[in-house]
Amino acid sequence: MSRLTTLKPRLKAIDTRRLKTLNSEELRVTGSARVGLKRRIYTRDDGCCCMCKRFVELRDSELDHRIALQFGGGNDESNLWTLCVECHAGKTARETSTRQPDREALKHDVPAGEGLPVTIV
Numbered sequence: 001m002s003r004l005t006t007l008k009p010r011l012k013a014i015d016t017r018r019l020k021t022l023n024s025e026e027l028r029v030t031g032s033a034r035v036g037l038k039r040r041i042y043t044r045d046d047g048c049c050c051m052c053k054r055f056v057e058l059r060d061s062e063l064d065h066r067i068a069l070q071f072g073g074g075n076d077e078s079n080l081w082t083l084c085v086e087c088h089a090g091k092t093a094r095e096t097s098t099r100q101p102d103r104e105a106l107k108h109d110v111p112a113g114e115g116l117p118v119t120i121v
């Protein structure tokens with residue numbers, strides 16, 4: 001029975017470091033899809049910042065999640081709006097310091113827009 005040898009285990013432990021969890025960054029819309037989306041939301045918002053209501057040029061406007069992804073906000077258009085650079089910076093700073101959705105932002109609504117599909121829940 002000298003030929004009997006121990007078989008090497010064929011199953012390896014899974015290296016969990018290689019398993020990526022789906023985090024908020026991966027939900028982010030990027031690239032050309034984002035450019036088109038930004039323009040569409042900008043048009044819906046009549047080219048105005050949704051917080052201070054000032055008119056902003058498209059190139060100066062910022063597409064923002066009213067409720068940030070990290071706080072459970074979605075990528076649907078009812079959670080997306082146009083902000084000016086100043087409002088966006090202020091909102092982000094408040095969210096970072098409180099680690100909560102920005103209360104100032106929640107006082108403002110996302111414009112319903114015309115001709116956009118309305119989701120009835």
Ligand SMILES: [Zn+2]
Nearest residue numbers: 049052084087
């Ligand atoms: Zn603004």
